[in-house]
Amino acid sequence: MSNTDLATNRIMARQNGIVQPLLTDLYQITMAYAYWKSGKVNDVAVFDLFFRTNPFQGEFTIFAGLEECLKFLQNFHYSDSDIEYLMQILPDNIEPEFFAYLKDLTCKDIKLSAIEEGSVVFPRVPLLRIEGPLIVAQLLETTLLTLVNFASLMATNAARYRMVAGKNVSLLEFGLRRAQGPDGGLSASKYAYVGGFDGTSNVLAGKMFNIPVKGTHAHSFVTSFSTLDDITSVMLRHADSLEQYNMLELSLEWRKRISSIIDVSPEEASDGELAALMSYAIAFPTGFLALVDTYDMKRYNIQGLRHGQRMNGHSGYNSNCGTNVTRISNSTVIRSTYGYSTVERTLRSGLLNFCAVALALNDCGYRAVGIRIDSGDLAYLSVLARSTFEQIAEVFKLPWFSKLTIVASNDINEETILSLNEQGHKIDCFGIGTHLVTCQRQPALGCVYKLVEVNGQPRIKLSQDVGKVTIPGHKEAYRLFGADGHALIDLLQRSSEPAPIIGQKVLCRHPFQESKRAYVIPSKVEHLYKVYWSDGGICISPKPLSEVRERVQSSLRTLRQDIKRNLNPTPYKVAVSDDLYNFIHDLWLQNAPIGELS
Numbered sequence: 001m002s003n004t005d006l007a008t009n010r011i012m013a014r015q016n017g018i019v020q021p022l023l024t025d026l027y028q029i030t031m032a033y034a035y036w037k038s039g040k041v042n043d044v045a046v047f048d049l050f051f052r053t054n055p056f057q058g059e060f061t062i063f064a065g066l067e068e069c070l071k072f073l074q075n076f077h078y079s080d081s082d083i084e085y086l087m088q089i090l091p092d093n094i095e096p097e098f099f100a101y102l103k104d105l106t107c108k109d110i111k112l113s114a115i116e117e118g119s120v121v122f123p124r125v126p127l128l129r130i131e132g133p134l135i136v137a138q139l140l141e142t143t144l145l146t147l148v149n150f151a152s153l154m155a156t157n158a159a160r161y162r163m164v165a166g167k168n169v170s171l172l173e174f175g176l177r178r179a180q181g182p183d184g185g186l187s188a189s190k191y192a193y194v195g196g197f198d199g200t201s202n203v204l205a206g207k208m209f210n211i212p213v214k215g216t217h218a219h220s221f222v223t224s225f226s227t228l229d230d231i232t233s234v235m236l237r238h239a240d241s242l243e244q245y246n247m248l249e250l251s252l253e254w255r256k257r258i259s260s261i262i263d264v265s266p267e268e269a270s271d272g273e274l275a276a277l278m279s280y281a282i283a284f285p286t287g288f289l290a291l292v293d294t295y296d297m298k299r300y301n302i303q304g305l306r307h308g309q310r311m312n313g314h315s316g317y318n319s320n321c322g323t324n325v326t327r328i329s330n331s332t333v334i335r336s337t338y339g340y341s342t343v344e345r346t347l348r349s350g351l352l353n354f355c356a357v358a359l360a361l362n363d364c365g366y367r368a369v370g371i372r373i374d375s376g377d378l379a380y381l382s383v384l385a386r387s388t389f390e391q392i393a394e395v396f397k398l399p400w401f402s403k404l405t406i407v408a409s410n411d412i413n414e415e416t417i418l419s420l421n422e423q424g425h426k427i428d429c430f431g432i433g434t435h436l437v438t439c440q441r442q443p444a445l446g447c448v449y450k451l452v453e454v455n456g457q458p459r460i461k462l463s464q465d466v467g468k469v470t471i472p473g474h475k476e477a478y479r480l481f482g483a484d485g486h487a488l489i490d491l492l493q494r495s496s497e498p499a500p501i502i503g504q505k506v507l508c509r510h511p512f513q514e515s516k517r518a519y520v521i522p523s524k525v526e527h528l529y530k531v532y533w534s535d536g537g538i539c540i541s542p543k544p545l546s547e548v549r550e551r552v553q554s555s556l557r558t559l560r561q562d563i564k565r566n567l568n569p570t571p572y573k574v575a576v577s578d579d580l581y582n583f584i585h586d587l588w589l590q591n592a593p594i595g596e597l598s
């Protein structure tokens with residue numbers, strides 16, 4: 001093992017340190033004692049971990065977090081200090097033998113079956129099935145839920161962003177500063193990548209999970225320079241000849257030459273900004289990607305939209321002062337009779353400085369990467385930036401200039417991307433933070449962990465709300481595919497039943513509505529569960545994150561488009577076999593008390 005691997009493992013161990021048996025609800029431990037006291041030490045249980053509703057008003061969910069669950073089972077052990085702490089917080093009457101029992105507990109008798117991580121999954125179909133000693137299986141509940149719930153929610157959220165953005169746009173996760181604490185931030189970066197993001201700004205996540213780390217720079221870097229004198233080192237060696245070039249002279253010269261193309265006089269552009277961009281370019285000549293909206297009057301509260309105010313989006317940026325309305329239609333930028341809006345003027349200053357530095361870099365044998373826009377009407381400003389790049393590319397015969405990357409950020413969410421798509425934009429990459437990592441649209445997935453069998457006897461939890469009635473017993477789940485190759489229905493069966501067979505008619509029933517049933521002749525049958533943990537060890541090694549990420553996309557491709565669409569998607573069907581249907585309803589009748597009318 002190399003030093004790097006060792007270092008990575010140390011960090012992983014530290015992070016995993018949070019995930020430990022005491023990361024649970026107190027009631028798991030008090031129940032464990034009560035089970036123990038009532039002689040249930042040798043009872044064997046089956047629990048299902050599942051959710052009841054898809055998040056984000058969607059009709060699919062991505063299952064994630066399995067690898068972390070396996071690591072948790074592997075390390076499950078109460079340390080001496082854990083036992084001491086439990087002795088302190090539990091009542092004095094707890095028998096000391098219980099603590100001795102806890103001290104020796106491991107997951108050696110647990111069996112965990114699961115759906116493959118990164119798969120699309122649906123309500124009611126258990127993601128995990130946990131079998132083993134009742135007490136141990138009970139003690140796992142909260143931790144397994146916390147490991148699966150956020151991971152799956154984040155991966156689903158990220159997959160939804162990927163779907164609306166399309167495959168040709170890059171997505172970067174920028175959310176650490178806004179995430180729900182350090183661990184939330186780290187998990188968000190990990191599962192955003194799983195869901196389809198291309199990279200993260202979170203350096204620790206990059207190191208720990210081998211996720212590409214990417215980034216630009218902040219406004220503070222630009223505002224820290226106020227004049228050209230703030231830059232002391234202006235020389236850059238040519239990429240090939242190694243000859244020294246004066247970037248300041250070159251940039252100033254280019255700024256003069258291109259000011260008429262960009263339609264801003266060099267006097268109007270900020271010298272501090274030029275100094276900042278130039279110094280960034282000298283530091284990173286092969287990775288020059290600059291923030292161009294710093295000198296935005298709105299940032300200084302002179303005018304503009306206030307936080308939270310929505311763009312109307314279809315007619316370009318409409319500044320609050322009411323003087324300028326600039327319209328766009330795809331790549332055509334039309335100046336209003338009143339001149340430019342403040343944001344546009346700002347961007348022109350940033351663009352002028354960026355292009356000047358990029359052309360100076362070109363003289364030194366380097367190609368700039370692009371710009372980031374973090375305010376204003378992102379559709380409109382991206383179109384403006386692209387048309388400027390195209391003009392420069394044409395005038396100076398530099399075709400690559402027209403392809404410079406345009407990154408957009410600023411409170412972006414799924415709806416913003418959909419709206420930008422409708423308006424027509426020229427953005428190559430979205431940097432997304434707050435809405436993605438906090439899952440603002442739905443902050444929790446409701447996975448639950450329910451007892452379905454004890455000592456071979458099925459258990460059902462009844463509820464006034466039919467949706468909350470559990471499906472009892474040890475079950476298998478199959479995904480049946482239709483003739484067109486798409487996934488058609490997920491079918492739950494009792495484990496004692498034979499698996500469905502390709503080409504043979506299967507009766508699929510709604511679990512609770514008698515009249516809802518259909519025959520399906522599957523063209524392919526996928527058994528959804530594999531045993532990942534048994535006899536005290538991992539049976540199937542978790543795949544690298546990049547493969548789980550690929551699995552998300554290949555699994556999503558098996559779904560029909562109408563199930564994935566953003567607005568009013570079609571629900572995917574989850575059914576039970578005829579045998580399981582009868583089993584549920586017989587047990588229901590046996591367990592439902594008969595009321596008495598008086």
Ligand SMILES: Nc1ncnc2c1ncn2[C@@H]1O[C@H](COP(=O)(O)OP(=O)(O)OP(=O)(O)O)[C@@H](O)[C@H]1O
Nearest residue numbers: 305306307308311313375376377378379410411412
């Ligand atoms: N063309 C567009 N269509 C729809 N929404 C957009 C468009 N352009 C930007 N947005 C969104 O509109 C919102 C604008 O928010 P806000 O008013 O805070 O931005 P801003 O004032 O330009 O930025 P800042 O406060 O950083 O200066 C953001 O959520 C942004 O993602």
Ligand SMILES: O=P(O)(O)OC[C@H]1O[C@H](OP(=O)(O)OP(=O)(O)O)[C@H](O)[C@@H]1O
Nearest residue numbers: 174374409410411412431432433434435
């Ligand atoms: O908008 P998000 O999706 O959360 O993306 C991350 C944001 O974080 C950065 O700045 P920050 O918000 O800290 O400051 P700023 O808005 O003043 O630039 C960046 O400029 C983005 O705006």
Ligand SMILES: O=C(O)c1cccnc1
Nearest residue numbers: 174201214215216217431
């Ligand atoms: O690299 C960036 O541009 C970045 C990183 C974090 C937050 N906002 C932007």
Ligand SMILES: [Mg+2]
Nearest residue numbers: 374409410411
């Ligand atoms: Mg912001």
